[in-house]
Amino acid sequence: EAGVAQSPRYKIIEKRQSVAFWCNPISGHATLYWYQQILGQGPKLLIQFQNNGVVDDSQLPKDRFSAERLKGVDSTLKIQPAKLEDSAVYLCASSLSGGYGAFFGQGTRLTVV
Amino acid sequence: GENVEQHPSTLSVQEGDSAVIKCTYSDSASNYFPWYKQELGKGPQLIIDIRSNVGEKKDQRIAVTLNKTAKHFSLHITETQPEDSAVYFCAATDGQNFVFGPGTRLSVLP
Numbered sequence: 001e002a003g004v005a006q007s008p009r010y011k012i013i014e015k016r017q018s019v020a021f022w023c024n025p026i027s028g029h030a031t032l033y034w035y036q037q038i039l040g041q042g043p044k045l046l047i048q049f050q051n052n053g054v055v056d057d058s059q060l061p062k063d064r065f066s067a068e069r070l071k072g073v074d075s076t077l078k079i080q081p082a083k084l085e086d087s088a089v090y091l092c093a094s095s096l097s098g099g100y101g102a103f104f105g106q107g108t109r110l111t112v113v
Numbered sequence: 114g115e116n117v118e119q120h121p122s123t124l125s126v127q128e129g130d131s132a133v134i135k136c137t138y139s140d141s142a143s144n145y146f147p148w149y150k151q152e153l154g155k156g157p158q159l160i161i162d163i164r165s166n167v168g169e170k171k172d173q174r175i176a177v178t179l180n181k182t183a184k185h186f187s188l189h190i191t192e193t194q195p196e197d198s199a200v201y202f203c204a205a206t207d208g209q210n211f212v213f214g215p216g217t218r219l220s221v222l223p
Contacts, residue, residue: 004156033211035213040216041215041216042119042202042213042214042215042216043157043202043213044213045210045211045212045213048209048211055209056209056210058114091156091157093156093157097208098206098208098209098211099144099145099206099207099208100145101145101147101159101162102147102159102211103159104149104156104157104158105156106154106155106156107155107156
Protein backbone atom coordinates (compact mmCIF):
# COMPACT_ATOMS: atom_id res chain seq x y z
CA GLU A 1 0.00 0.00 0.00
CA ALA A 2 1.44 3.36 -1.03
CA GLY A 3 1.92 5.86 1.76
CA VAL A 4 1.13 9.56 1.95
CA ALA A 5 3.02 11.45 -0.74
CA GLN A 6 4.15 15.04 -0.28
CA SER A 7 6.04 17.45 -2.48
CA PRO A 8 8.34 19.23 -2.54
CA ARG A 9 10.62 17.83 0.19
CA TYR A 10 12.43 21.10 0.70
CA LYS A 11 11.67 24.72 -0.16
CA ILE A 12 13.56 27.93 0.49
CA ILE A 13 11.79 31.23 -0.17
CA GLU A 14 12.20 34.86 0.77
CA LYS A 15 9.76 36.50 3.16
CA ARG A 16 6.66 37.91 1.51
CA GLN A 17 6.86 35.33 -1.29
CA SER A 18 4.22 32.66 -1.75
CA VAL A 19 4.61 28.88 -1.59
CA ALA A 20 2.41 25.85 -2.12
CA PHE A 21 2.65 22.29 -0.85
CA TRP A 22 0.95 19.26 -2.32
CA CYS A 23 -0.29 16.08 -0.64
CA ASN A 24 -1.67 12.83 -2.01
CA PRO A 25 -3.22 10.75 0.80
CA ILE A 26 -3.51 6.98 1.10
CA SER A 27 -6.20 5.70 -1.24
CA GLY A 28 -9.58 5.42 0.46
CA HIS A 29 -8.71 7.67 3.39
CA ALA A 30 -11.51 10.14 3.95
CA THR A 31 -9.71 12.33 6.49
CA LEU A 32 -6.74 14.50 5.59
CA TYR A 33 -4.71 16.66 7.96
CA TRP A 34 -2.12 19.39 7.53
CA TYR A 35 0.22 19.93 10.46
CA GLN A 36 2.95 22.47 11.12
CA GLN A 37 5.94 21.18 13.09
CA ILE A 38 8.43 23.71 14.37
CA LEU A 39 11.84 22.28 15.32
CA GLY A 40 11.73 20.68 18.76
CA GLN A 41 7.94 20.78 19.07
CA GLY A 42 5.04 18.46 18.47
CA PRO A 43 2.96 18.75 15.30
CA LYS A 44 0.30 21.46 15.46
CA LEU A 45 -2.90 20.87 13.52
CA LEU A 46 -3.58 23.52 10.88
CA ILE A 47 -6.58 22.04 9.13
CA GLN A 48 -8.55 18.80 9.00
CA PHE A 49 -10.66 17.72 6.02
CA GLN A 50 -13.30 15.03 5.95
CA ASN A 51 -13.63 14.18 2.26
CA ASN A 52 -13.61 17.67 0.73
CA GLY A 53 -15.22 19.46 3.66
CA VAL A 54 -13.35 21.29 6.43
CA VAL A 55 -13.80 19.76 9.91
CA ASP A 56 -11.40 22.00 11.85
CA ASP A 57 -9.37 25.00 10.75
CA SER A 58 -9.36 26.88 14.03
CA GLN A 59 -5.55 27.14 14.15
CA LEU A 60 -5.04 28.05 10.50
CA PRO A 61 -3.79 31.66 10.11
CA LYS A 62 -6.40 32.47 7.53
CA ASP A 63 -4.95 35.84 6.62
CA ARG A 64 -2.00 34.08 4.97
CA PHE A 65 -2.69 30.34 4.86
CA SER A 66 -5.22 28.58 2.68
CA ALA A 67 -5.91 24.94 1.91
CA GLU A 68 -8.16 22.98 -0.34
CA ARG A 69 -8.86 19.34 -0.98
CA LEU A 70 -9.66 18.61 -4.57
CA LYS A 71 -12.52 16.15 -5.12
CA GLY A 72 -11.87 14.73 -1.67
CA VAL A 73 -8.47 13.31 -2.65
CA ASP A 74 -5.35 15.47 -3.16
CA SER A 75 -4.80 18.60 -1.14
CA THR A 76 -2.74 21.76 -1.42
CA LEU A 77 -1.65 24.12 1.34
CA LYS A 78 -0.63 27.66 0.37
CA ILE A 79 1.11 30.42 2.26
CA GLN A 80 0.94 33.97 0.93
CA PRO A 81 2.80 36.05 1.96
CA ALA A 82 5.30 34.00 3.94
CA LYS A 83 6.85 35.26 7.18
CA LEU A 84 10.09 34.22 8.85
CA GLU A 85 8.13 32.43 11.60
CA ASP A 86 6.56 30.13 8.99
CA SER A 87 9.85 28.24 8.76
CA ALA A 88 8.88 24.71 9.79
CA VAL A 89 8.14 21.25 8.50
CA TYR A 90 4.66 20.93 6.99
CA LEU A 91 3.27 17.46 7.43
CA CYS A 92 0.33 15.92 5.65
CA ALA A 93 -1.43 12.91 7.15
CA SER A 94 -4.47 10.83 6.28
CA SER A 95 -6.72 8.36 8.05
CA LEU A 96 -9.78 6.25 7.32
CA SER A 97 -11.81 8.72 9.34
CA GLY A 98 -11.35 11.11 12.23
CA GLY A 99 -11.28 8.48 14.93
CA TYR A 100 -8.48 6.36 13.49
CA GLY A 101 -4.71 6.54 13.43
CA ALA A 102 -3.25 9.03 11.00
CA PHE A 103 -0.45 8.07 8.64
CA PHE A 104 2.06 10.77 7.83
CA GLY A 105 4.05 11.75 4.79
CA GLN A 106 7.71 12.71 5.07
CA GLY A 107 6.89 16.40 5.18
CA THR A 108 8.08 19.54 3.42
CA ARG A 109 10.79 21.52 5.15
CA LEU A 110 10.16 25.21 4.51
CA THR A 111 12.82 27.80 5.18
CA VAL A 112 11.83 31.47 4.92
CA VAL A 113 14.80 33.86 4.66
CA GLY B 114 -10.22 22.40 23.22
CA GLU B 115 -8.03 19.41 23.95
CA ASN B 116 -4.65 19.89 25.64
CA VAL B 117 -2.08 17.09 25.87
CA GLU B 118 0.90 17.17 28.21
CA GLN B 119 3.80 14.74 28.01
CA HIS B 120 6.63 13.82 30.40
CA PRO B 121 9.54 13.57 30.48
CA SER B 122 10.81 15.77 27.66
CA THR B 123 14.04 13.76 27.47
CA LEU B 124 14.79 10.23 28.64
CA SER B 125 18.04 8.27 28.57
CA VAL B 126 18.13 4.56 29.32
CA GLN B 127 20.67 1.79 29.04
CA GLU B 128 20.13 -0.77 26.32
CA GLY B 129 17.95 -3.56 27.65
CA ASP B 130 16.24 -1.40 30.27
CA SER B 131 12.61 -0.27 30.13
CA ALA B 132 11.36 3.19 29.21
CA VAL B 133 8.08 4.79 30.26
CA ILE B 134 6.56 7.95 28.81
CA LYS B 135 3.45 9.50 30.35
CA CYS B 136 0.77 11.75 28.90
CA THR B 137 -2.27 13.51 30.28
CA TYR B 138 -5.21 14.91 28.36
CA SER B 139 -7.89 17.41 29.28
CA ASP B 140 -10.97 16.62 27.17
CA SER B 141 -13.07 13.76 28.52
CA ALA B 142 -14.60 13.41 25.03
CA SER B 143 -11.29 12.11 23.64
CA ASN B 144 -11.61 8.42 22.91
CA TYR B 145 -8.63 7.47 20.77
CA PHE B 146 -4.99 7.70 21.87
CA PRO B 147 -2.21 6.89 19.38
CA TRP B 148 1.54 6.97 19.92
CA TYR B 149 4.01 8.02 17.26
CA LYS B 150 7.74 7.57 16.77
CA GLN B 151 9.60 10.20 14.78
CA GLU B 152 13.12 9.72 13.51
CA LEU B 153 15.26 12.56 12.21
CA GLY B 154 14.07 13.87 8.86
CA LYS B 155 10.99 11.64 8.75
CA GLY B 156 7.32 12.04 9.43
CA PRO B 157 5.80 10.57 12.61
CA GLN B 158 5.13 6.83 12.43
CA LEU B 159 2.18 5.25 14.23
CA ILE B 160 3.50 2.56 16.56
CA ILE B 161 0.56 1.66 18.81
CA ASP B 162 -2.84 3.01 19.76
CA ILE B 163 -5.58 2.46 22.30
CA ARG B 164 -9.27 3.27 22.47
CA SER B 165 -11.12 4.47 25.53
CA ASN B 166 -12.95 1.18 26.03
CA VAL B 167 -9.65 -0.65 26.58
CA GLY B 168 -7.31 -0.34 29.56
CA GLU B 169 -4.16 -1.87 28.12
CA LYS B 170 -2.77 -2.99 24.79
CA LYS B 171 0.50 -4.74 24.00
CA ASP B 172 2.45 -5.32 20.81
CA GLN B 173 5.72 -7.21 21.29
CA ARG B 174 8.01 -4.90 23.30
CA ILE B 175 5.58 -1.98 23.32
CA ALA B 176 2.55 -1.54 25.55
CA VAL B 177 0.16 1.30 26.25
CA THR B 178 -2.05 1.77 29.30
CA LEU B 179 -5.00 4.11 29.71
CA ASN B 180 -6.64 5.46 32.86
CA LYS B 181 -9.80 7.27 31.75
CA THR B 182 -10.69 8.43 35.23
CA ALA B 183 -7.37 10.17 35.71
CA LYS B 184 -7.16 11.16 32.04
CA HIS B 185 -3.69 9.79 31.55
CA PHE B 186 -2.06 7.19 29.35
CA SER B 187 1.45 5.79 29.16
CA LEU B 188 3.80 4.12 26.69
CA HIS B 189 6.00 1.32 27.96
CA ILE B 190 8.95 0.01 25.96
CA THR B 191 10.72 -3.05 27.33
CA GLU B 192 14.15 -4.44 26.42
CA THR B 193 15.10 -1.18 24.73
CA GLN B 194 17.43 -1.28 21.73
CA PRO B 195 19.53 1.48 20.11
CA GLU B 196 17.06 1.65 17.22
CA ASP B 197 14.37 2.72 19.69
CA SER B 198 16.17 6.07 19.97
CA ALA B 199 13.82 8.71 18.53
CA VAL B 200 11.27 11.32 19.54
CA TYR B 201 7.98 9.87 20.74
CA PHE B 202 4.68 11.74 20.62
CA CYS B 203 1.39 10.89 22.25
CA ALA B 204 -1.87 12.22 20.84
CA ALA B 205 -5.54 12.35 21.73
CA THR B 206 -8.63 12.83 19.63
CA ASP B 207 -12.41 12.73 19.81
CA GLY B 208 -12.51 12.21 16.07
CA GLN B 209 -12.52 15.88 15.19
CA ASN B 210 -9.68 17.38 17.17
CA PHE B 211 -6.34 15.51 16.84
CA VAL B 212 -3.87 17.02 19.30
CA PHE B 213 -0.26 15.98 19.89
CA GLY B 214 1.86 16.21 23.01
CA PRO B 215 5.18 18.10 22.90
CA GLY B 216 7.27 14.95 22.53
CA THR B 217 9.86 12.91 24.45
CA ARG B 218 13.37 12.43 23.11
CA LEU B 219 14.41 8.88 24.01
CA SER B 220 18.07 7.95 23.88
CA VAL B 221 19.05 4.31 24.31
CA LEU B 222 22.68 4.07 25.32
CA PRO B 223 24.63 0.98 24.22
